[in-house]
Amino acid sequence: MTNSMSNVEYLKGVIGQTYKVLETDVIDQYQVSFVVKQDDVLQVLVTLKNAGWIQMSYLSAIDWPDENKFEMVYILMNWERPVHVQVRTKIDRNDPVMPSIITIYPGAKYYERECHEFFGVKFPGNPDYEKQLILELWDDMPPLRKDFDPQAYSDRKFTKREYSEDYKVLSEEPSKKAKRETRKERAESLKGGPKS
C-alpha cells in the first residue's frame, strides 16, 4: 500500500486542477469530502472513476429545508489508494432533479430508486427510478423529508388506542412529585426529533 497521506494529495490534485471545488474537507487520512457545483457532478464522477475510484459505496440525499435545498451525496472507494471520497452538491428542493449516474456506476440504479422514494428526487436517465421499491402503497409525501411528521401520519392513519391508568400514587411528598414531573418533562422534550 502506498502512503496514505499522499493518497489524499493525489486525490486533491485529480479534482482540484480541473474543477472548481467549493469546499474541501479532509476528514482523516482515509476520507475526503468535496462540494462541487451541480453541473460538474457527472464530470467529477467520471474523472474519479478514471483515476481509480471504481466502486460506488453509497448514494443518498440530505434535506435542508431552511435553505430550501437537497444535498446529494456520492461516496466512492478506491481499493488501490484507500480513500473514501464524498462528492456532495446542493440541488433545488422545489423541483429536485439530478441526472442519473447509472451510465458511470451501474450499481447506482437501486440507490437512485430508493432516493426517489424517500426524498422525491427525480433521476432522468434511470429507466425505472419511479417504481416503488420499499414502501408499498405509500400515499404521502416522501418520508425522509424533514417536513414529514410520522406522528401526525400515524395519528391520521390508525385509530388511537386507549390505555387505562391502573395505579395511583396516594400521598407523595411535594419535592418528590416536583422531581418526578421535571424528569417526565425532560424525557418528553427528547421525544419526536429536535426542537428548534
Next chain:
Amino acid sequence: MKQMKLFLGPQHPGMHGNASVHLYVDGDIIKRSFLLPGMLHRGFEKGMERHSWVNNISLIPRVCVVEPDINEMAFAMGTEKLLGIVVPERAHWIRMIILELARLSIHLMAYGGLGGPTGNYTLMYHAHADRNSILDIFEQITGHRVYHQYIVTGGVRKDLPKGIEKDIHTFIDSLESRYEEYRDLGIENPSIVARIKDTIMLPESVVWELGVTGIGMRSAVGKPYDIRKVMPYARYDQVDFEVPTSDYSDARARIDCKLKEVIQSISIIRQCIEKMPLGPVRVPLGRGQSMRWTVPKGYVYSPVESSRGEFGYYMVSNGGTHPWRIGVRGASYPQGLLGIEKYMPGTRLDDAALWVDTMGVCSPEIDR
C-alpha cells in the same frame, strides 16, 4: 413454453429474513427475477433522526439482525470522528474481541445456512450449537445475547468480567479442533460440492459493476481488499492476520474464503487477549448531562468490515442533540437488489436459494 411465476420467500427455509424473490421460470431455468424488499422496513433512518444521539445507541443494533455489533462500531466510530474523542487503548482491544466473536458467529450461521438449500441439516445443527456458545460468551460480557449495545461512543460500556478469557480460549480451541470436521461436513462433502462447484459465478467485471464488497469481491479479484487491512480501524494494524482470497469465483470459493476467515478471526482473538493492556475502557461524554450531549457539525462516513463486506454509516450532524441524517450502507445492497435482477437469471430453480445464501444477502440491512 409458458413462463411460470414462483416466489422464493418470505417463508422459505433458504431465505434469510423476510424478503421475497420473484422468479419467472421456464422449466427449471430462471428467466427473470427480482427481489421484493420492504417486508422488513422499520423506518430506521427516520427513527434515528427522531431520537437523540444517546438514545440511538439502543436503536442501531436492530438494523442488522444477525450481526448487530458492526452497527454499534460504525456508529461509535462516526460519532468519535465528529467529536474528536480518543478512545482508551484497552477499549480498542475489547472492541476487536467483540467484533471478531461476532464475525465467528455470523460465519457459523451463514455456513450452517448452507445446509438448508442443500438438504444437509446436520451442518446447520452443528453450526448453530457452536454459535450458541458464542452467545453465551456475549451474555457473560454484555448481559445480552443478541443485541448487545456494548460498543458505545467513547469506548465500551463496561470492562470484561473476570475469567472470561478462559471461556473464550476454551471456545475457540474447541472450534479450531472441529474445523476439519466442519470442512468435511460442508464444502468437502460430495453431495454439497456437486451443488456449489462451478456454479453461481461472480466474475470480476460483475463485482465492479454492482459494487459488491467483502468475500464476494476478494474471491473474484484475488486481492486482500478488506477494510481491516487497507484502512485499519481499532487496532487491526497491530495484529497479524491474513485476508483469504481466491482466484476462482464460484460459490465454493466464496464459502472456502469464509471458512478461512474463521481461522483468521480465531487467531486475532488470541492475539487480542494476549496484547490487551489494562486501563480504563470508556471516556465520559459529558458531565451529568449525557442525555443531552451534542455532536459538532459535520459529515462523516464510517465504514466497517462486516462479514458480507463494507458496511457503513453516513452521518450528518447540525450540531444538535439529534442526528440530522443517518444513512445506512448495507453490505449486501448491491448483490441483493441489482445482482438478483441481472445475474440470477440463467441459474436453475433449485439453485436460487443457494444463490441468495452464498452471495450473502441479508434482507434487514436492505430494508432498514
